[in-house]
Amino acid sequence: MSSEQVTLRQRKGEPVEATAEVVRYGSGERTTRAGSIAGAGVVLGGLSILIPGVHLISTWLLPLLGLGIASYYYRIRAKVGRITGTCPSCGEAMSISDVGTVTDEAVWVRCDKCSHPLELVLAES
């Protein structure tokens, strides 16, 4: 985890800066991880051909599941821990914990003091 400056956008008003603990996943790392998950699905699906009955479903379901999980993991660009800064709404020092994974979609967080909604924007890596 490293500390980064992030931008918190509001529905109304100026965006504010805050500090967040961020772990970034580079594209090489994401490709390797997604590839190994998809590969594991194919291998497990292939092995399950030995199980009578189950193999009718598992031989295509497991590779498909592997691909689904792989694409989910591939979309994760970063993981965000705690965000600290000053809330633009209530003016209190806020500390938002365990924000979670960041994909291509918008991530909304709430001030832990007044629940003011803020959109988390990571700087381009």
Ligand SMILES: [Zn+2]
């Ligand atoms: Zn607040």
